[in-house]
Amino acid sequence: METGIPRHGSPEAAKSRIHRGTNQSGMRDHNERLVLSLVRQHGSLAKSDIARMTGLSAQTVSVIMRELEEDNLLVRQAPLRGKIGQPSIPMALNPDGAYFIGLKIGRRSAELVLIDFLGNVRSMLQHSYRYPAPRETVEFVTSGMKTMRGELTPAQDKRIAGLGIAMPFELWSWADT
Template sequence: MKFEKREQQILAAQKGSNQVAVRGFNERLVLDLVRKNGALTKAEATRLTGLSPNAVSVIFRALENENLLLRGAPIKGRIGQPSVPMRINPDARYYLGLKIGRHVADFVVIDFTGQVRSVVSTTYKYPMPDETVAFARNNLPSLLKGAGLEKEQISGFGIAMPDELWNWTMDFGAPKSKMEIWRDVDLSRELSDLGPWPVYRENDGTAACGAELLFGPHQSTQDLLYFFVGTLIGGGIALNGSVFRGRTGRAAGFGPMRVPVSTPGKDRLVDYASLSVLENMIERAGGDRFSIYGDENAWQENTGLVEKWLETTALGIAHAIVSSLSVIDFETVVIDGSFPPTVREKLVELVSRQLDQLDLQGIEKPAVEGGRWGPLARAVGAAALPLADEYVINQNTLMRH
């Protein structure tokens, strides 16, 4: 197998240790390498980790015994014994992910490689706690049936949702008086009896960023800027190859970021680069503002409004990228959202074009790419929370110790 020079530079900072006391770290490191490269032989793992051949053999054997790795076909034609590449076993573990959005809830099952095995979704004008809990409870049996799994096969459960749902209510047409009830709701506790698994909770934008970093095509990216265009725009950042949550867990919320757009009284990114803005445009034109959620035809039916919205959204995101790059020189920007792939592709193209027209003096234009998951990114990220906690190295946590 061939490895890019850039990847080898990244891995140089993640060398393993031959001390038995950090065997857990070394196993995570080897799993991470296998996940990033698709498959890995013992010789390649030895070279990339700096571990001894014996240590790598012990780790490979342990991971295979735990059913986390599968043997591939031997690679013949080389001197000595044929090399046997190891790959991640998709069926090693399964996880539940629940995303509660401002207009849509998604409930998914993913396998150990991040593939979605089953999904159920529902839409509403705004979320309420009782309905949210009922959605999860009522749909768990059909969700598991769709994945061909029993409850006992699930290894963890993650929840992703916006912080402070009781705020920003005017921006997505919800009555503040009703949304105030969320202040006293602990959804993790409410759903803790759903099954015998640990329950994790994360901000939805941060969770989506984690899904992109763990399962997307950016696994070797060290510093990544991630935008998710939902009802209200959010996102996340990755530093040193790991998701960075920040002091309060709200790193890269993006909504309050000021952008120099000319509309008087509106200078926040959320005022331009959010689906709620498109909702209002459709409603003013006499259409159903909620039609863009769950109905791809609505995007075609409102082509003129969508194109106008895309232009202002791209300009706002481009300004936000420049502001972010003045602080950290991110190598890659990923843009995703609750819209069809064709809309995502157009938005990525427009953002890149806008960046070419802005003053980039003192900064370097990053790669601008589309995300992998679309509307399911936050639910997949929720499901990935327990997986990452048990099997992934967080470089930012390590650096604090």
């Protein structure tokens, strides 16, 4: 029997769950991530658009957006005028809201990259070698991170949120190859 409601486990149900918020207490982190994801996907969004897309109340979205703005994760854009009512104020991700460091360890080289909250590369270093020896790689990462962090202001440096590392499976067994 067709009810118009997506069946649990169906692609439609999964899609409808992806952009749904909740007003229950204890779900603030989930809702904040949801709002940040939507703003990232769309470039910028007004509070009313986020409320409509998530099903969250306008008040809940307003509180979340205000806190994300106070945390410098979101920035206000120019107001959109010309429609009925007050102008809407789109919010966008703040490029300086967070920074991330990525390390790729490959067979012949290692790359260290610093990216901002929008995914823009702020700094990149590369080191070539014959074989990825642990000591040499750690020295490259240590000196590279010092160099990259030295290019940031103290406030930006405090916003480094993490380090991601990628390397091929069982890289250590490649010596025989």
